[in-house]
Amino acid sequence: MIRYKKLGYVVLSVTDLNKSVDFYENIVGMEFVERVLDAAYLRCSGDHHNLILEQGEEPGLKRVAFELEKADQFQAVFDHLKKQGVNPVELSAEECQNLAQGRTLRFKDPYLGVTYEFYVQIMQMGTPFVPKKARITRLLHVVYETNKFDELFDFFTTVLNFNISDIQGRETGWAWLRAAGTPFHHNFALTKGKENKLNHLAYQAQRVDDVGIQVNRLKDNNVPILFGPGKHHPSGSIFLYFADPDGLTIEYSQGMEEFPEENPREPRRLEPTMHTLDEWGGRPKPGWGKVGKLIKEDLEKVNQ
Numbered sequence: 001m002i003r004y005k006k007l008g009y010v011v012l013s014v015t016d017l018n019k020s021v022d023f024y025e026n027i028v029g030m031e032f033v034e035r036v037l038d039a040a041y042l043r044c045s046g047d048h049h050n051l052i053l054e055q056g057e058e059p060g061l062k063r064v065a066f067e068l069e070k071a072d073q074f075q076a077v078f079d080h081l082k083k084q085g086v087n088p089v090e091l092s093a094e095e096c097q098n099l100a101q102g103r104t105l106r107f108k109d110p111y112l113g114v115t116y117e118f119y120v121q122i123m124q125m126g127t128p129f130v131p132k133k134a135r136i137t138r139l140l141h142v143v144y145e146t147n148k149f150d151e152l153f154d155f156f157t158t159v160l161n162f163n164i165s166d167i168q169g170r171e172t173g174w175a176w177l178r179a180a181g182t183p184f185h186h187n188f189a190l191t192k193g194k195e196n197k198l199n200h201l202a203y204q205a206q207r208v209d210d211v212g213i214q215v216n217r218l219k220d221n222n223v224p225i226l227f228g229p230g231k232h233h234p235s236g237s238i239f240l241y242f243a244d245p246d247g248l249t250i251e252y253s254q255g256m257e258e259f260p261e262e263n264p265r266e267p268r269r270l271e272p273t274m275h276t277l278d279e280w281g282g283r284p285k286p287g288w289g290k291v292g293k294l295i296k297e298d299l300e301k302v303n304q
Ligand SMILES: CC(C)c1ccc(C(=O)O)c(O)c1O
Pocket: 143, 202, 232, 233, 234, 235, 236, 237, 251, 253, 256, 277
């Protein structure tokens, strides 16, 4: 069974790379690491990168990457995915080196065609990540809106070994999932919708103060606040959503429930009301979760 260390990084396509680098450094609070051609690498931990921004035609999500729990698990995970029929491709040593990662594989989910990457041994930087004014401590979760909710739910829970933390509703579906071996309430969530798209990405804020500080920083910099501050019932976190320069929705989340490895609580079936999403009674603005194409990468081009 696949076991994970963490949600490691995502690759976003952005329409103005310089503007987005400035935003993710100075508004989100990440550290710029390096720029290679049309891609910029940023981090919010000791890892070489936790975000890659690529210059593109339209804003969206290109890849979601998880670090496996142990390096010696890599081959067994590769074989498992192959057996499950998802056709993993292992990156060449040169490509792994370019990414500052150890062995790395990619595959697409069979329903939306999004690329996932599983890797081991990402380079640890020589200097610690030093958070900026409002402190973020990690990339926390990725959320999709999808009309393939049931299929993706099954794929993640059976083939990829994600645990269910909570489920909301039936017709209006929400599912919050955590990769086996990781403690946080969710590093991946799904909502039923008409379209298939990115809903949002979330970063963990260290303290409640950091959420409050961020409210003022967003106002001072004319960044649209899309929802919050508020309190999510499922994970118990304090949240704040705002728009990046392309309109992609970014969340600050503080105080999320953590599950123990032994005897975790059962998943709950939560009431499908707005109160479940925000205990403080807030409502999202119309731009919330609206921008973010799921961009299909060509895995044939890998290693060429
Ligand atoms: C409203 C959204 C999708 C939502 C709901 C609940 C949580 C949580 O419990 O942490 C989230 O992170 C969300 O983004």
